[in-house]
Amino acid sequence: MRGLTEIYREFRPIIWVLWMVAAARLAMDTNTDNEKPAYMMSVYAGSAILFLYNGITGAMDHIGWKRLLLGALTVAVMCWMIPNTIAYTVAQFAGWTHGRFYVDPQDTEPGEVKEELGNSKSRAASPADTAVGKVASGVMMGGLTTLAGAVWCLVTASLLLGVPMALRRRRG
Numbered sequence: 001m002r003g004l005t006e007i008y009r010e011f012r013p014i015i016w017v018l019w020m021v022a023a024a025r026l027a028m029d030t031n032t033d034n035e036k037p038a039y040m041m042s043v044y045a046g047s048a049i050l051f052l053y054n055g056i057t058g059a060m061d062h063i064g065w066k067r068l069l070l071g072a073l074t075v076a077v078m079c080w081m082i083p084n085t086i087a088y089t090v091a092q093f094a095g096w097t098h099g100r101f102y103v104d105p106q107d108t109e110p111g112e113v114k115e116e117l118g119n120s121k122s123r124a125a126s127p128a129d130t131a132v133g134k135v136a137s138g139v140m141m142g143g144l145t146t147l148a149g150a151v152w153c154l155v156t157a158s159l160l161l162g163v164p165m166a167l168r169r170r171r172g
Contacts (some may be wrong), residue, residue, distance in 0.1 A: 003067075004074070010063055011071040014050045015078045021046040022083035029087065029099055043079050044152055051160035061165045068165070072157035073150055080149030081142050088124060089138025095127050103127070 008015075021043055028041075054060045063071065091101040101124045125137045 018079040072153040076150035081146040085142025088141035092134035
């Protein structure tokens with residue numbers, strides 16, 4: 001447990017900044033106009049910028065590869081699972097079907113089977129009928145985005161933090 005506390009302490013500034021990005025994104029999601037350039041702001045882009053900054057400055061050179069990879073997974077859980085579970089649950093209760101919560105009307109027709117896989121344009125689950133279903137849908141979407149966030153964090157942290165760290169250690 002002590003190791004996870006230390007990893008969290010190392011990555012806490014990154015996690016806090018990404019929470020602010022996620023909160024700003026949720027605030028923007030209340031608006032149905034998705035054509036604004038600000039919608040390009042995401043936790044994905046924010047994490048890459050923060051990893052690149054720390055990689056260039058060498059601010060995290062003192063941590064090893066194991067702690068770097070565990071830290072990347074911690075960032076994924078803290079910055080994808082928690083904010084997205086909240087966002088998708090709020091969207092379920094608010095009935096949002098725009099932007100990242102878009103639901104293709106063709107996907108909601110009962111009894112219709114899609115002939116082609118991948119024919120759906122939906123980006124989220126249809127609003128559930130019950131409160132438990134809405135929470136379950138939000139948790140499911142939070143979990144799925146955590147998987148994508150974990151892959152993203154592992155790759156970008158390895159490339160943008162780990163490679164510069166290894167090169168600096170090799171030089172001296």
